[in-house]
Structure formats: C-alpha cells, structure tokens
Amino acid sequence: MAGHNEASLLRLSSARRRIDAFLDQIDGLATSSFPHDDAKIALETIRLQFVALRTRLNMPPGAAEALIDQTCLHVADQVSDYTEVLGFILRSTNVRNAFELHFALKKLIARTLGPDVKLLISSEWAFVPFTYPMSIEMLPDFVLIGSPAPESGNVLIAPLAGHEIGHSAWRKYELFNEYSAIVAQTVAEELAQHPKIEEALLHQEQLDALGAGIVRDRCGKHAIHQLEEVFCDLFGLYLFGASYLFAYDFLLAPGGYDRNLGYPSDARRMEILWEAAAQIGIHADDAVTRRWNVANCRADARNTASIVDAVTDQIVPKIRDDLFRRLSDLDVRLPDDETISSVLSAFQRGEPHARSASLAEIISAGWRFLRSNDGMAAEGQRKQYKVLGDLMLKSIEVAEYLERSTTDA
Amino acid sequence: MLSVTEIAGRLALQGDNEDRLCIVPRPEMDRAEGRAGTSIDLRLGRWFRSFEQSKNSLFRLWAPSNGAASEQSPLRTREHFVRFGGNFIVHPGRFVLGVTLEWLTLPMNLSGYVTGKSSLGRHGLVIETAAGLHPGFSGCLTLELANVGEVPLAISPGMEICQVFLHLTKAGSVKNPGALSGQRKPGLSLPARDPVFERLRGTNLG
Numbered sequence: 001m002a003g004h005n006e007a008s009l010l011r012l013s014s015a016r017r018r019i020d021a022f023l024d025q026i027d028g029l030a031t032s033s034f035p036h037d038d039a040k041i042a043l044e045t046i047r048l049q050f051v052a053l054r055t056r057l058n059m060p061p062g063a064a065e066a067l068i069d070q071t072c073l074h075v076a077d078q079v080s081d082y083t084e085v086l087g088f089i090l091r092s093t094n095v096r097n098a099f100e101l102h103f104a105l106k107k108l109i110a111r112t113l114g115p116d117v118k119l120l121i122s123s124e125w126a127f128v129p130f131t132y133p134m135s136i137e138m139l140p141d142f143v144l145i146g147s148p149a150p151e152s153g154n155v156l157i158a159p160l161a162g163h164e165i166g167h168s169a170w171r172k173y174e175l176f177n178e179y180s181a182i183v184a185q186t187v188a189e190e191l192a193q194h195p196k197i198e199e200a201l202l203h204q205e206q207l208d209a210l211g212a213g214i215v216r217d218r219c220g221k222h223a224i225h226q227l228e229e230v231f232c233d234l235f236g237l238y239l240f241g242a243s244y245l246f247a248y249d250f251l252l253a254p255g256g257y258d259r260n261l262g263y264p265s266d267a268r269r270m271e272i273l274w275e276a277a278a279q280i281g282i283h284a285d286d287a288v289t290r291r292w293n294v295a296n297c298r299a300d301a302r303n304t305a306s307i308v309d310a311v312t313d314q315i316v317p318k319i320r321d322d323l324f325r326r327l328s329d330l331d332v333r334l335p336d337d338e339t340i341s342s343v344l345s346a347f348q349r350g351e352p353h354a355r356s357a358s359l360a361e362i363i364s365a366g367w368r369f370l371r372s373n374d375g376m377a378a379e380g381q382r383k384q385y386k387v388l389g390d391l392m393l394k395s396i397e398v399a400e401y402l403e404r405s406t407t408d409a
Numbered sequence: 410m411l412s413v414t415e416i417a418g419r420l421a422l423q424g425d426n427e428d429r430l431c432i433v434p435r436p437e438m439d440r441a442e443g444r445a446g447t448s449i450d451l452r453l454g455r456w457f458r459s460f461e462q463s464k465n466s467l468f469r470l471w472a473p474s475n476g477a478a479s480e481q482s483p484l485r486t487r488e489h490f491v492r493f494g495g496n497f498i499v500h501p502g503r504f505v506l507g508v509t510l511e512w513l514t515l516p517m518n519l520s521g522y523v524t525g526k527s528s529l530g531r532h533g534l535v536i537e538t539a540a541g542l543h544p545g546f547s548g549c550l551t552l553e554l555a556n557v558g559e560v561p562l563a564i565s566p567g568m569e570i571c572q573v574f575l576h577l578t579k580a581g582s583v584k585n586p587g588a589l590s591g592q593r594k595p596g597l598s599l600p601a602r603d604p605v606f607e608r609l610r611g612t613n614l615g
Contacts, residue, residue: 035490095488099455102492349425350547350589352512354433383590390593394512394549397455397593398434401510401567404493 008068012057015075019054022079022086023047029090035099038118039092042139046082049138053078085136088144092122097152100393103400104359105161108239109143111332112165113172120144121161123152129160129251133167143168155392156366158359159244160251162236169235170228173326179227179315180220186311187219197303204300219304223311225262230312231319233269234276238327241335242284243363245273246371249288256293261305264312267292276320280334285371335360343395344368350387352394356402366392410576411519413441416449419519419575430575431514450526453570454508454549456594457497461485472599474607486597496563499534499556506595507552510567514547514591521575523550529570533558536571544578548591 026047034040053075059068091097099121106119117134123146124130130146132139145164151157170176191198191212201215202208236244248270255266263269274289297305335358343353343365353362366388370376376385411419417438419430432449441449463485486506491497499505515521520543525536537553552571556562564570 033489036492095490099490099492345424349431349514350591351431351514352433354431354435387589387591390548390591391512391589394433394593397510400493401434405567 005065008059008063008065011068011072012059015057015072016054018075018079019050019057022082023050023054025083025086026050029086032090032093034093035097036102036119038142039089039120041118042085042089042120042142046085046138050078050082082138085132085139085144088122088124088132088146089120091124091146091149092120094123094152096149097121097123098155098158098393100397100400101155101158101161101359104396105145105158105165108162108332108359109165109168111330112235112239112327113143113168116141117168118142122146123149125149129157129164131164131167133164133171135171153389155363155389155396156243156370157247157250158363159236159240159247162239162244163232165239166232166235167228170231175228175231176224179319180224182315182318183220183223183227183311184216186314187216187223187307190307190310190314191216191219194307197307200303201307204303219307219311222261222304222308223315226264226308226312227315227319229263230269230272230316231323233273234320234323235327237273237276237282238280238324238332238334240360241282241340241364242277243335243360243367245270245277245282245284245288246367248273253288254291254293255295257295259295259297259301259305261301261308264309265295267294268309272316272320276324279320280324282334283337287371333358335364340364340368346395347388347391350391352391352398354398356399357395358399359396362392362395362399410447410574412447413438413444413449416575417442419516428516428518430516430519431512433512434510436511448524448572448574450569450572451523451550452510453552453564453566453568454510454593455491455493455566456508457489457491458486458506458595458597459489460504461487470599471606472602474602474611484597488594491566493566496565498561498563499554500561501533501556501559504553504555506597507554507564507570508593508595509550509552509571512547512549512591512593513542513573515542515544515575517544518578519575520544520578521573523552523571523573525571526569532562533560534562534564542573542575546591549593551595551597 026043030040030043056071057075059071102119102121105121109117109119113134118141120142122144127148127150129148132142132144134140134143136142136144143165145161147157147160198212198215202211205211205215207214233248240247252266257266259265264272270289270292274286277284339357339361342355343357343362346353347365347369353365369388370385373381376388416430419428420432420435420438422429436449436451438449463482465482468484469481489497497505520541522542523537523540525534529536533556535555535557540550542550550571554564
C-alpha cells in the first residue's frame with residue numbers, strides 16, 4: 001500500500017467494514033420469510049450493488065487523498081440511505097401487514113405504470129402513509145408503499161395506496177416537465193393581477209423589484225407540489241372510487257392542522273375530490289365533506305398561500321381531465337356500483353364475495369357496511385369489525401384465486 | 410348424510426334462503442359429482458401458525474376460572490403467509506396449524522365434520538380427524554397438521570388438503586350464532602370455561 005498514508009488506509013478500511021456489516025445485514029434479512037418475491041429481488045439487487053461498491057475501494061497505490069475521501073463519503077451516504085430501505089424491507093415481512101393486497105395492488109400498478117414494476121408493501125412507525133415512488137437509485141422499478149404500523153392490517157385504508165402510487169405515476173408520466181410552464185405562467189399572471197400581494201411578498205422577503213423572480217419561483221415550487229398532491233388524490237379516487245374518499249376522511253378529518261403550502265388545505269382537497277367524483281359518477285354519502293376545519297395558516301405565509309392556492313385552483317381542471325383521459329385510455333376500470341352492491345350483500349350475510357370483484361369494489365362495499373353500522377366502534381362491535389376486515393381480505397384473496405385459476409396470472 | 414348432489418343443490422340456493430350452504434371459493438362441483446361420493450374436498454389456505462420453543466415448563470389446556478387473570482403466558486406462536494406457488498415445509502415430528510382456503514357458512518340445519526385425505530395421510534401428513542362443524546358455523550377451518558412420517562413434507566396453498574362431510578340437523582335444536590363471525594387465519598384458543606370442571610378443581614375434600 002505504498003503511497004497511502006495511514007489515514008487513507010484506515011479510512012478505506014472503515015468503509016470496507018461498513019459495507020461488510022451492511023452485506024451481513026442483507027444476508028441475515030435474506031433468510032426472512034418473505035410473503036412475495038419482490039422483496040427478495042430488491043435485496044439481491046441492493047446486495048450486488050454494494051458488492052460492486054466495495055470493489056471501488058480497491059484503490060491503486062498512490063491514489064489521491066481527495067479521491068479516497070470522496071469514495072468513502074459516497075460509501076457512507078449509500079450505507080446511510082439504504083439502511084432505511086433495508087428497514088422498510090424487513091418490516092414488509094411482518095405479519096401485521098395485509099399480504100393479500102399484494103396481487104391486486106400490483107395489478108393496478110402494472111396497468112398504470114407498466115408490467116415490470118415491482119411492489120413492496122410495508123409499514124412505518126409514523127402515522128402517515130409513505131412512499132418511495134420509483135425514486136430509489138438502485139431500485140428504479142420498485143414502488144415502495146408503507147402504511148402506519150397500527151393500521152397496516154386495515155384494508156379499509158388501502159385506497160390511500162392509490163395516492164402513493166400516484167407519486168410514481170407523476171414521475172413515470174414526467175408531469176413535472178409537462179406542467180412546469182403552465183404553472184410558471186399562471187403564477188406570473190396571478191401576481192400581476194394582485195400587485196399589492198406581490199409588493200407585500202417582496203417587502204416580507206426584503207427584496208426589491210428585481211427579486212420578483214425569487215417570489216415567482218417560490219410560489220411556483222409550492223404550486224407544482226400542490227398539483228402533484230392533487231394529481232395523486234385524483235389518481236387514488238379514480239382507482240378506488242368512494243372508498244378513497246372514506247379512507248381520506250379517516251386519515252385526515254376533521255382537518256384544522258397547521259397548513260403546509262405544499263398541499264392545498266385538507267378541506268379544499270376534499271372539495272376537489274368531491275367535484276371530480278361527481279364528474280366520473282362516483283357516489284358517496286356527503287357526510288365525508290361536511291365539517292372540515294380550516295387549516296391554521298401562519299400569518300407570514302398567508303400572502304403566499306393566496307397566490308399558490310389560486311394558481312392550483314386554475315390548473316386543477318386540466319390536471320384532472322388529463323389524468324382521467326389517460327387512465328381511461330389505459331383501460332383502468334372505475335368501480336362498478338352493481339358489483340359493490342353484490343359484495344355488500346355477501347358481507348351482510350357474513351360471507352366473502354364469491355365472484356370476481358376489484359379491490360376498489362370490495363373495499364367500497366366494506367366502507368358501506370361499516371358506515372351503515374354506525375362506524376362499528378361501539379362496545380361489542382369490535383369482533384364484528386375484525387370479521388369485516390377478514391371478509392374483505394378473503395374476498396380479495398378469492399378474486400386472486402379466481403384469476404390465477406383461470407388464467408396464467 | 411348429504412350426497413354430493415345434495416351439497417351442490419344447497420350451494421346453488423340463492424340469497425337469504427335458510428337452507429343455503431356457502432363455500433367460498435366455490436368447489437368444483439362437476440369434479441366432486443363425478444366421484445359420486447358424500448364429501449367435497451377443501452383446499453389449503455395461505456396462513457399458517459407454528460409453535461415456538463419457550464422457557465415455559467408447561468401449558469395448561471383449560472381456561473382460567475371466571476374473573477381470574479390468566480396465570481400463564483400464552484403459547485408462543487408465529488404466523489406465516491405463503492403465496493400461491495410457494496411451499497410450507499412440515500418437518501418430521503412437527504405440528505402446525507393451517508387453514509382452509511374456503512370460507513364456509515353452514516345453515517342452521519346442517520352440521521358436518523372434516524377429515525384428512527387418505528392420499529396425504531399415507532405419506533405421513535395427519536390432519537385432525539372428525540373435527541366437528543356445528544350449525545351456523547362461519548369462517549375458514551383451522552386445520553391441525555402433523556408430520557408423523559420420516560421425511561419433510563412440502564405443502565402448498567391451493568392444494569386439496571381435507572374433505573368435509575355434511576349431514577342434516579333437526580331444526581330448532583341449535584341457537585343461531587348471529588351475524589358476522591369467523592376468521593381467515595388459523596385460530597388458537599382454549600376450550601370454553603366449564604363450571605363443572607371448575608367446581609371439581611375447586612373442591613378440597615381430599
């Protein structure tokens with residue numbers, strides 16, 4: 001190792017040991033009981049990349065210190081990033097998850113994102129649905145979806161996966177590029193129509209007139225983020241019908257949280273969903289749209305919010321119509337009300353549905369059953385609530401069985 | 410006892426008919442009727458529950474008396490999910506709970522029992538024999554599977570694993586358990602409380 005000083009030698013050794021420990025962790029995980037093969041494929045893909053990364057640490061004698069440091073930094077970053085992914089994969093094996101969902105969700109993904117996309121469903125120790133939307137460098141064809149751990153077996157909130165798949169679709173369809181120009185233009189128009197607000201924003205940021213570009217960029221960034229979230233909501237609505245509205249209501253009602261400018265207000269999101277549902281003939285009782293509290297918007301964010309919200313409102317119809325046309329072209333089927341009624345009748349008899357039904361139809365029927373029984377949270381209804389979950393998951397499994405036993409699924 | 414043709418007739422009944430038998434997914438009745446027997450085969454489901462070793466010296470097989478807290482830790486078990494196309498291995502001497510793929514709902518005038526399939530038993534896979542099915546039962550059947558042979562046995566979700574026989578029960582003698590009951594995973598519970606047994610254990614007359 002002539003040419004390497006002691007620090008370089010030790011640094012490279014540390015990086016090697018770090019990778020070795022990471023690979024040991026993968027080997028341990030590989031012995032887990034995986035419910036589906038996609039997790040095994042993900043692990044093996046990551047393992048091969050880390051083996052390759054380790055060979056990059058075989059520096060020739062005399063390698064520059066800067067190169068060594070940069071490589072070691074890259075290793076540290078990769079181990080840090082992918083440790084989170086390993087944790088996600090480990091939690092995907094936990095039996096608290098509703099494994100029966102995998103086949104049906106993967107079918108939806110194949111239809112909307114392509115046949116080679118793989119799916120990992122896991123759970124998170126945070127009470128928010130979560131996704132890596134085909135954004136992991138080593139796993140570009142993987143959609144990772146996590147639900148809150150206490151609810152990971154709750155099939156009623158599975159429609160929220162539709163929102164998370166939407167984030168992958170936003171990237172796959174390259175919609176940032178498609179909508180950036182119209183967002184920038186609309187922001188400029190909106191600011192021009194409200195010069196007092198623009199002036200206040202410049203003053204707030206201690207910018208002169210030349211700083212208007214910074215204000216426009218900031219508003220545009222928030223608006224495109226809002227539009228991605230609206231797109232994902234509409235994606236979930238189209239895939240899951242009324243059950244998306246109910247799951248959304250379950251997660252976020254009654255609203256009134258602190259306002260995040262990257263999202264329309266919770267109440268506005270529900271209004272957008274409600275209008276879109278009417279457009280595509282999705283019916284639900286309007287109890288979900290009532291009594292949404294207004295989000296708390298910080299005083300110093302109100303001017304920005306007024307511009308961004310107005311921009312979002314102007315572009316939402318285009319986003320919605322483009323998306324619905326695209327999904328219709330992809331032959332994504334809207335939930336069928338007659339089938340939902342048929343599934344509901346089976347649940348009312350205490351039976352799973354015997355014929356083929358989509359995930360959306362089964363979960364929509366589950367929500368109808370639950371809502372018609374006052375939410376099933378009364379003393380003595382706990383067992384029935386659990387049985388309802390089992391009836392839904394069994395119905396989903398039966399649909400998979402029917403498809404697999406009659407085709408080469 | 411019902412013939413396969415009579416079972417098919419019960420399965421064909423619609424909606425709220427009180428004689429209706431429900432098995433989901435529906436068995437292939439053409440195949441069953443072709444055998445002209447009195448049972449229909451059920452398939453293996455995807456959930457299993459195995460038992461883990463623990464530091465407990467024993468496990469008592471009766472429920473604690475009324476109001477008393479359980480003095481013993483529950484048996485340590487582990488659930489497993491096996492996808493269609495995957496295998497679960499039952500090693501020699503091991504015991505595992507499985508479940509039927511089918512969800513059964515019996516009307517109040519039918520009862521039945523489940524037995525293993527002799528073709529599997531001859532290879533060492535024993536399934537609890539003559540497990541009773543009561544009128545009004547609803548849910549997937551928990552199966553007690555043991556390998557009494559000498560080589561590991563692979564079983565796979567969707568394979569035919571057991572058979573169910575059904576017979577008529579005289580009406581009016583059984584209480585309807587009510588709506589919504591049953592489960593999709595293998596269950597593990599203690600027998601119901603038995604007052605007579607509790608009195609016997611509590612009597613201190615030497």
